[in-house]
Amino acid sequence: MMTLQSPFTPPSAGAAAVPTTQSALRLSLNPVLDRRGTVDGAWWPHTRDADAELPVLISAVDRRLNRAVLRVGLYLDAWDHIPRRIPARGGQVRVGWFRSADPYLITLTIAGTAPITLLVIPPDTANGPAMAALTRAAADTAGIRPSDILHPAVPDEGMPGQDGSASWENEGGRVADLVPAAT
Structure with missing residues (x-):
């Protein structure tokens, strides 16, 4: 997991793998950034104030990738104080907001490369689950929904598969018992 710190810290x-001070940027990026996963990393902002949080994120991603962030796309109802543009290295970063996007995702369009998608961990998330989500999002996330990274499913007792998927029939019903009951 690649962890970046804010320029203020x-x-x-x-230092710890993920900074814990209030001013520290809590960001993890997949070191490969191969774009095969559901997300390319995760970000755990301190507040829902986009005007305060986005400049630090953009600056850190610019430095990490050594390329300029050109545009940010985010879910409108998940943020307060969303600016249209943010001053950044060499210019302005345009901010777009949508209601049709996943509320747990933010997309950064980067100069000269494919966009990266970050899982946004809600600011009020407890430390343990947030740290686990930061770690998981920086690993292979192919086939995992963003909400499942934030809220991992508890497997059914005695059933194979993390989400109990092996215990469901193809057409939507639950298989009675995989192991016959003893009589």
């Missing part, structure tokens, strides 16, 4: 030797 000086890195220290032996």
Whole structure:
């Protein structure tokens, strides 16, 4: 997991994998960024104030990828104070907002490469689940829905598969018992 810190938090030797101070940027990126997963990483903002949170995110992603972020797309109802443009390295980053997008995702259009999609961990998420989501989103996420990264399913007892999918028939009914009951 690649973790970035805000320019306001000086890195220290032996720093934790994910910063825990209020001013630290909580961001994880898949080091490969192969675009095969559902998301390319995760971001855990401190607030829902897009005007305050987005400049730090954009600056960190610019530095990490050594390319300029050109545009940000986000879910309208998940944020407060959404600006139309954000000053950034060498110009302005345009911000688009949508109601048809996944509320847990933010898309960053990057100069010279494919856009990256980040899972947005709600600011009020408890530390343990948020840290687990930061870690999981930076790994292989192919075939995993964003909401499943945030809220992993508890497997059915005795049923194979993380989400109990092996216990469902093809046409929507639950298989009675995979193992016959003892008589």
